[in-house]
Amino acid sequence: MGRQPCCDKLGVKKGPWTAEEDKKLVTFILTHGHCCWRAVPKLAGLRRCGKSCRLRWTNYLRPDLKRGLLNEAEEQLVIDLHARLGNRWSKIAARLPGRTDNEIKNHWNTHIKKKLLKMGIDPVTHEPLRKDEASTEGQATSDHRANNGDGDHDHHQPAGKLEASNVQQEKQETCDYHMFSNDNPSSQAENYSTDESRSLDDDLLMSYMWSETFLDDTSWKFPDTTTKEEYGEFGFSSSSDENTSWLMDYQDFGDGEFGLGCFSKNDINAVLDMADKL
DNA sequence: AATGACAACAACCGCCAGTCC
């Protein structure tokens, strides 16, 4: 019989998401959740594959995402975790609240890899490069595409050095993580962020993104409780009060489905402040 | 100003593990 494709390829849109599609997806998920990603595009009125919707949500639209480049502390943490976990980006991302595996993977490939090579450190083994290796490695990364596709997931661990102890390490990492974790994910990030202004910039970026997404379109009105049952047709208004009051509601929504419950009052207030300014 | 090279990042693809029936 064969496996069904994850979506009907015919009529499914690909490529960059438009603001309109983002709005539809965010509104749908915030209103109804995602019982099943496969059903989301249909119910939300999107001509997208469910997988694409999930990716867009987790990598870009999720409100708890930190925007902007990784700061020094985060970068160091990524390097440290990569040395222990290899290319297991989702595991690494799990240790950096507000960061996605895709984001970290991209940052690794475009920034950190080069940085380590420049410092004479092999980004694969995390050990000092021999001089001849360093020169050839350096050339290789001049074209990051060539180096990107090194397919090192399976061969990543140097001589099984890391692989063998991964299980134990993960247990240790969990303990390590709890050392700087508390009940508030946003403050988790702050715990290892030493650059306050950078942190502020990130907050503003996030707020800006949300204000852009939600507030800049006068035709867009946040769904109220009376219209939550209606799929497809969403009305929006430009009132910042109307547009932001739902954030407070969603704060108590529970974090199982969206992670929204993890927002601190500060996060919400930052969005509200930004909305007031607009 | 035009254009080519490179960098950065968003998005897609294929595979795999887990779950359900």
Place this chain on the structure above:
DNA sequence: GGGACTGGCGGTTGTTGTCAT
């Protein structure tokens, strides 16, 4: 037990922005 299905992961590619010439 095994096939169907879904969600998630990691690798790869496409697109856009930036800079140098």
